[in-house]
Amino acid sequence: MKSSGVVRGNLCSRMPFASGAFPTFGLHGEQKHGIRVDGDTPVALGNVTMRHAGAGLLYVSGAILGNNQSVDDGGGASRPVTAADGQPDRSAPTVS
């Protein structure tokens, strides 16, 4: 049985900020992607992604996409997850 998920109508943006001004953590790095869905049969509809260094939307095979908008995302509007992105991570989270 597959899990399912719907990612819909979200706004993800990386607004410009001055170098060194990233709070708390120093200049940690740019936001990589707007949305990454690598669950089973995910659905991503009507999201807006803006100004990410990577792609606006990353997805895996079988994803259902529709009406997503990408604005000035450096890595393009959307593309499949590749090995360079790191494959879906099946490691367990930290539990204590």
Add this chain to the structure above:
Amino acid sequence: MTLEGVRGASTLHVTLRNNTLLQLTADPLFTPFPDGVTIRDLILRGANQAQTYDDNNPRFAAGIYGNGTRRLLVERCTITQMGGSGIQLDAAREVVLRDNILRENWNPDQNAFADIGFFDGLEKATITGNWCLSENDTGISIVSIDDDAREVYIAGNVCSGHRRHGIIGNNGRGIPDGVRIEGNVCNDNKWMGIYLNGDLEPASGEPVSTGRTVIIGNTCSGNGESTSGDPGIRGGINVNGGFNVVVEGNECSGNHRAGIKVRGTRIVVANNVVRESEKLTVPGTPPTTYDGHGIELWAGGPAASARELTVSGNRVYQCAGHGLLLIGVPDAFYYQTLPTEPTERVVVSANTSVENEKDGIHTWRVWGQQVTANTCERNGEAGIRVRSSDERTLVPRTSARTTTSTRTQGTGGPTRGSTSKGAARRATRWW
């Protein structure tokens, strides 16, 4: 009976470290319950030494102790330097504690002593406007083994600087029913600001209206810096096993590991503001560093039909981890003998997650989720990441209710065991 002093001038002083100052004790088998007692405007002062009983029993050396007490009012008292708890009540009903100051009741034993402590059931209690400032285990404790707390209102208290928790409910099991924790300030406690530690769901046969816990409008900041003991129990607000719980409108800032952490069934986390959660580094070889997430929700659990999570309208800023982290059904390989069921009806909507170190919203193996209308800006990694497992490692739902079968799961997974709550709880510690 009324015992009333002149405010700020009347002091009762006990000089022996093992003696309780005002003892309302009744042995319920042989004597009537203390009924209708008012204690007002007194300073109760102890010997400023920890009691010496080997078992560190909070029933001894308290400022006020009662067993089976009915209709007790304690107001405007200062209770200080006791060798045990400030106020300790067992099996109490119809209790009002208001506007008291409890400080320097500093017995260091970890598991017993509170400024205000209830044990073995509490029913119809109002605990308001108290200052719990001692460096003892807990500010306000309504833990119970045999009976759940019912109809308890804890509001407007300040619980600060305790060795573990500001406010704690339950003791690893049970479902508090009708507990409202509102408008308290819990800061700089070493483990949790507010910690509710109960069952994931009611026992069979209990009505679905059980629970009704509301944690609303509290301020929890700077909690969880201790590196000793279980590092999973750290943060601002932690509902570790709850049913019918609302966590709303709280402000959590600068807590270690998580601003708000929730696990249970039928949980609503809404309109909270969480900022600047910090990492926790536990010394060791090598040291272990845990992220400081904004809001962390555990939807799945051992033998639990954890469902119906709503995470809505929260604002999370500048946390040293994910802004919102939702963790769903685990696989049998990792959780070994614990059977699981999938999460269902998880809604993550209208949250704002900004400038967190990792993802704005990160979900992991949450089934049937709706992530809608959220705003994520300037997070360190992805704005939203929906992360799942390979389906081969998921536990098929059709087998989730298996109670006695033995099988392996995934790649050489372990053997399943009993699904009883007790067995599951004994099998592992989740937090």
